Amino acid sequence: PFTAKCLKSGMTVEVAEGQSLLQALLDAGVDMDYSCEGGVCGTCVVPLVSGQVEHLDEFLMEDEQEDQMITCVSRGEGEIEIDV
Numbered sequence: 001p002f003t004a005k006c007l008k009s010g011m012t013v014e015v016a017e018g019q020s021l022l023q024a025l026l027d028a029g030v031d032m033d034y035s036c037e038g039g040v041c042g043t044c045v046v047p048l049v050s051g052q053v054e055h056l057d058e059f060l061m062e063d064e065q066e067d068q069m070i071t072c073v074s075r076g077e078g079e080i081e082i083d084v
């Protein structure tokens with residue numbers, strides 16, 4: 001499990017094991033675009049502000065991983081901050 005602070009919406013979402021960050025955001029009422037839910041299309045990307053992320057997608061280039069994350073497959077460690 002990990003926690004995502006959503007700076008734009010002011011919400012904090014808890015992401016359970018076996019749940020995607022995308023799903024947790026949708027459940028919390030955050031308006032998210034998505035398509036493949038498999039880490040390949042890039043539709044569900046969000047700006048990453050701080051925190052350690054395990055990038056599990058096939059979309060972002062290495063330099064993009066510093067400040068973006070793919071919410072359908074990638075996971076934070078502890079607490080992360082995203083700009084949604």
Ligand code: FES
Nearest residue numbers: 035037041042072
């Ligand atoms: Fe396609 Fe997340 S929905 S990469």
